[in-house]
Amino acid sequence: MWIxxxxxxxxxxxxxxxxxxxxGDATIAxxxxxxxxHTRLIDEVEEWKIQKTLDMARDMGVTTIVExxxxxxIESTEGLxxxxxxxxxxxxxxxxxxxxxxxxxxxxxxARQSGNENHTxxxxxxxxxxxxxxxxVAFVERYGDTVExxxxxxxxxxxxxxxxxxxxxxxxxxxLQTVYPMVKAAQPDIHVLAGALAPTLEEATSQSAxxxxxxxxxxxxxxxxxxxxxxxxxxxxxTSPAGTAPSQHVLNFRRAELLREIMETYDDTATRVFITxxxxxxxxxxxxxxxxxxxxxxxxDAYTYAEANWPWLQAMCIWVFRYPQTTYSQRDNFALVNTAxxxxxxYFALQAYALDQNQDDELWLPPPTND
Amino acid sequence: MVATTYKRxxxxxxxxxxxxxxxxxxxxxxxxGKIAPGDILRVGIDPTVPPFAAIVDDAFQGFEVELxxxxxxxxxTPVQLVIVNYDxxxxxxxxxxxxxxxxxxxxxMTKTADVMYSQPYYxxxxxxxxxxxxxxxxTTELRxxxxxxxxxxxxxxxxxxxxxxIEGLERRPYEFAxxxxxxxxxxxxxxxxxxxxTYYLYEDESDFQITWVSSVPYAIAVxxxxxxxxxxxNSVLDDLMTDGTLGQMIESWx
Numbered sequence: 001m002w003i004x005x006x007x008x009x010x011x012x013x014x015x016x017x018x019x020x021x022x023x024g025d026a027t028i029a030x031x032x033x034x035x036x037x038h039t040r041l042i043d044e045v046e047e048w049k050i051q052k053t054l055d056m057a058r059d060m061g062v063t064t065i066v067e068x069x070x071x072x073x074i075e076s077t078e079g080l081x082x083x084x085x086x087x088x089x090x091x092x093x094x095x096x097x098x099x100x101x102x103x104x105x106x107x108x109x110x111a112r113q114s115g116n117e118n119h120t121x122x123x124x125x126x127x128x129x130x131x132x133x134x135x136x137v138a139f140v141e142r143y144g145d146t147v148e149x150x151x152x153x154x155x156x157x158x159x160x161x162x163x164x165x166x167x168x169x170x171x172x173x174x175x176l177q178t179v180y181p182m183v184k185a186a187q188p189d190i191h192v193l194a195g196a197l198a199p200t201l202e203e204a205t206s207q208s209a210x211x212x213x214x215x216x217x218x219x220x221x222x223x224x225x226x227x228x229x230x231x232x233x234x235x236x237x238x239t240s241p242a243g244t245a246p247s248q249h250v251l252n253f254r255r256a257e258l259l260r261e262i263m264e265t266y267d268d269t270a271t272r273v274f275i276t277x278x279x280x281x282x283x284x285x286x287x288x289x290x291x292x293x294x295x296x297x298x299x300x301d302a303y304t305y306a307e308a309n310w311p312w313l314q315a316m317c318i319w320v321f322r323y324p325q326t327t328y329s330q331r332d333n334f335a336l337v338n339t340a341x342x343x344x345x346x347y348f349a350l351q352a353y354a355l356d357q358n359q360d361d362e363l364w365l366p367p368p369t370n371d
Numbered sequence: 372m373v374a375t376t377y378k379r380x381x382x383x384x385x386x387x388x389x390x391x392x393x394x395x396x397x398x399x400x401x402x403x404g405k406i407a408p409g410d411i412l413r414v415g416i417d418p419t420v421p422p423f424a425a426i427v428d429d430a431f432q433g434f435e436v437e438l439x440x441x442x443x444x445x446x447x448t449p450v451q452l453v454i455v456n457y458d459x460x461x462x463x464x465x466x467x468x469x470x471x472x473x474x475x476x477x478x479x480m481t482k483t484a485d486v487m488y489s490q491p492y493y494x495x496x497x498x499x500x501x502x503x504x505x506x507x508x509x510t511t512e513l514r515x516x517x518x519x520x521x522x523x524x525x526x527x528x529x530x531x532x533x534x535x536x537i538e539g540l541e542r543r544p545y546e547f548a549x550x551x552x553x554x555x556x557x558x559x560x561x562x563x564x565x566x567x568x569t570y571y572l573y574e575d576e577s578d579f580q581i582t583w584v585s586s587v588p589y590a591i592a593v594x595x596x597x598x599x600x601x602x603x604x605n606s607v608l609d610d611l612m613t614d615g616t617l618g619q620m621i622e623s624w625x
Contacts, residue, residue, distance in 0.1 A: 120462040160459040164466045208454075284521075284547060284569065286420045292523065292546055326525070328477035328495065328587050329457045330420060342531065344523040364522045364544040368554040 020047040022095045031061035032356035033303060036101075036317035037336065038066040038277055041089045042073065043324045050088055053322055054096045056337055060347055061354020064099045066151070066276045066317045070106035071135045072121055078110045078131075081138060094146060101276065101315070102143070103151040103196070104136055107163070123163025124153075126171065129178040136179050137186045144187035151232045151276060152179055155198040157215040159208045167210045169218035176227035194219070194228035196276055197259075199235055199251050213248060216259055220266040230314065233259055234277040238288045242301035253278065253302050260312060273312050277319040278302065282344075283330035296349035303353060318350070404597025406470065408447035414439040415455035415463050415472035422572075422624040423475050434624035435473045438492060441616060442473075442591075445607040461486060464594050471604060472592045482592075487601045490608055491588030492617060497526055498570050499582040500555055500563045506582040510537055517541035519551035519560035526551075526564040529584065549573060571625035 037057055041050050057065065067089060075081050093100050111128040112119045124132060140150065155161040156172045165171075172194075180192050197212035204214070212234075219225070233256050240252040248258065256275060263271060280298050283289040290298065299318065306313050322337040332338070336347045345363050352359035406412050416435060418424040424433035431452050443450035455463045460472045465485050477495070478488050499506055499518075506512045514537060520526035522544040530542045543560045545551050548569040555563035556579075564584065570576060591608075593601045611617040 118465060118467045120466050122462070158459075160462045160466075164462070164468065283420070284549075285422075287425065288419060325479075325481070327457070327479070329475060331457045338523065338525075338528060340528040340531075342523065342528050364546045365554075365559075367545070367550050368557045368559045370557060 020051040020092070022091070028058060028097045031063065031354040033061065033307070033354050034063040035061045035303070035350055035354045036064035036066065036315045037062050037321040038317050038319045039321045040068065040323055042068055042070060042085060045324070047088055047092075049324070051092045051095075052341060053337075054092050054098060056341065056343070056347075057321055058096045058098060060336070060351040062098060062321075064101060064315055064317065065093065065321075066101045066103055067093075068103045068105070068154075069139065070121075071104060071111075071132060072106040072108040075135055075138075076108050076110075078108075083142060086143075090143060090146060100143075100147050101149045101151065101193070101274065101317070102139065102147050103154060103276070104132075104139060105153050107132070112163075120160070120163050122161050123165065124175070125165070126174060129175050132175070133179040133182040136183050140183055140187040140190045144190055148189070149191040149193055149230070149274070150183070151193040151196055152176060152228075154196050155234065157197045157200065157210045157212055161198070166207075167215075169210070169215050169224075170222050173219055173222040173224035173227070176224055180227035191229040192227070193230045193232040193274055193276070194224065195259075196232035196234055199255050201249065201251060212255075213258055213262060216262050220262065220268070225266065225268050225271065228271075230272040230274055231259070231263065232274050232276045234319075235259075235275055236278060236319075237280040237290075237298050237302065239290055241294075242298045242305050253298075254305075256310070256313075260310075269312070272314040273310075274314050275306075275316040278316060279318045279320075279334055281330055281333045282346075283333040286330045286333070289330065289333065292345045296346045299346055300349050300353045303350075403599025403602075404594065405599035405603055406446055406448050410448050411451050412439075412443050412446060412448040412471070413451045413453050413469045414442075415460055415469035415474055416452045417456055417460065417474035418454060419456070420475060434493075434620055435475070437620050437624070438611075438617070439473050441611060441620070442604060442607045445610060446603060461592070464592055467594070470593065470597070470600060475589055476592050477587050478590050483595075485595055486592045487595055487598065488590040488592055489601060489604045491590050492608055492611075493589040493621065494583075494586050495567050495589060496586040497529060497564055497584040498567055499584050500552060500565060500570060500576075501561065501580045501582075502555065502578060503580065505580045509533070509582075509584075513537050513540055513562070515539040516561040517543050517559075519543040519545060519554040519563040520565070521545055521548040521551055524548060525566070525585075530564060552576075552579075568625065571621070 039053060041053060044050050069086055074086060106121050107124045111131050112123050114125050114127050157167055159167055176194055183190055183192055197215055199212050200209045202209040202211050235253055235256040237253040238251050242253045244252045246252060246254040246257050260273060280295040281289040282292045282295040306316050320334050322335050323339060326332055326339045337343050348359055416424050418426045418431055422433050424435045440450050453469045455472060455474060460474050461482060463469050464472055518530050520530050534540050534542060543554060545554060548565040551563040551565055552573050554560040591604050
């Protein structure tokens with residue numbers, strides 16, 4: 001009795017949780033150069049943080065996001081779908097007039113019952129391709145009116161993203177062959193994006209990954225191009241400026257052109273390309289990082305370059321807008337906004353580019369000197 | 372006759388007892404996930420952030436490389452370094468690609484369903500650095516002072532929070548944390564708030580006074596089903612701390 005009274009009093013006296021009140025009908029201005037970012041909203045516990053993230057993204061000039069929708073979260077019990085978090089994300093994205101590209105992946109425990117007992121949540125075997133396809137169908141049936149593009153899997157050319165099975169482009173094509181017809185039958189207007197390969201220079205003997213160029217060729221050789229409408233590409237700048245010429249033996253931003261050349265080789269010029277992950281890292285000590293100022297400049301240069309030179313490009317999305325929690329690793333240095341919603345320098349640089357504004361304010365003081 | 376039967380039983384029972392005892396010991400060891408002398412200890416390492424770990428002239432080097440090798444030496448096991456990155460390091464552990472991960476892993480309570488962490492071997496928390504004093508009560512003693520930090524860093528967030536409750540606190544942002552230390556050293560700021568690694572790597576911090584503001588403990592992760600290995604690693608870390616080896620490693624790499 002007393003406990004109940006104390007609890008009620010405590011509830012009455014505690015400050016209210018922040019509410020996520022939807023924006024009204026206010027017109028959202030269109031940016032001069034629309035920007036796309038990859039968000040990580042699915043792990044966000046508090047709804048107001050979903051809204052705040054999208055609000056800040058919209059203010060930066062974002063009109064499109066890529067968001068991850070894990071099968072393992074939504075159908076953790078076979079046949080029972082929990083769309084609550086996904087609905088929340090879609091609601092707030094729609095309210096901000098932000099288009100969502102949906103990345104599907106991550107396997108629930110019940111669909112990881114074959115083979116290796118130490119399997120990770122990326123472990124998907126052909127026995128469960130139909131179940132994954134059924135999830136994709138359920139997804140497009142629910143969100144097909146608002147979501148135009150879905151990405152099938154992430155970086156299947158990395159062993160760990162393939163559940164530590166042997167990297168196998170034929171198996172990925174088999175996955176596409178299963179998913180594509182079922183999704184298109186359910187929602188003919190949806191665009192199925194394939195690929196999303198990790199840029200890597202791994203040698204043919206590697207157990208941990210397959211070179212992305214070789215992997216894409218293998219997809220085409222296996223006739224995989226009949227089972228996707230657009231290609232998702234990951235291309236990172238590493239330590240090079242955006243304009244640095246590509247080479248098979250170098251990882252840089254323009255590696256996307258090498259992937260496009262492969263598409264052209266296979267007469268697939270009509271298929272569009274979405275860069276669903278790109279960016280530079282500004283960790284102070286990591287070997288593949290640049291300074292915060294370089295990161296801002298290179299990223300804006302990348303947008304400018306792509307706009308001028310890549311007519312085949314549909315969207316270019318920066319990895320990553322914000323993480324729900326700090327990891328204290330170099331991952332954090334890909335974010336445009338930290339977990340406390342403090343913008344990094346690149347946020348303002350991209351905002352100035354997107355909104356066609358001058359970035360007048362100096363963000364930091366000049367280096368101290370002895371003078 | 373009875374004695375003969377008894378002797379036969381003894382001859383039969385002794386090997387049986389040995390076999391059963393070995394099986395029990397082995398299964399217990401395996402159940403605990405311990406590493407035995409002579410086994411290979413597979414250590415996941417991320418060689419992209421020196422001086423923690425890097426590849427130089429096709430060879431691994433760095434603080435965490437040396438730490439991994441020291442653990443192997445203490446356990447009597449050869450060490451095989453396996454490259455993991457910040458995305459794959461937990462999956463590599465869960466999938467038994469590695470026995471443990473020594474890769475700047477800050478303890479993450481959301482991962483404890485799958486992994487166990489050792490005691491910390493390094494702390495990359497924030498340090499408030501000054502030329503003149505340490506701080507017991509930040510709210511009072513930082514009043515009217517200036518603090519330098521790297522823009523967009525964890526220190527930036529912390530000083531924003533401080534500014535709300537510390538009267539007259541002046542925030543001085545710089546592009547790099549090392550510039551914040553320069554600013555403090557050259558008198559452009561009273562204090563600098565930086566991560567411990569930046570402080571350790573600063574060329575001459577001998578005259579600096581430090582106050583720990585936060586803790587970001589780095590620990591070694593092992594799979595949840597290998598408490599025996601976690602225990603072994605903790606025991607080795609105890610030894611390395613007690614005999615001063617860990618401190619010497621940090622001193623030499625930072």
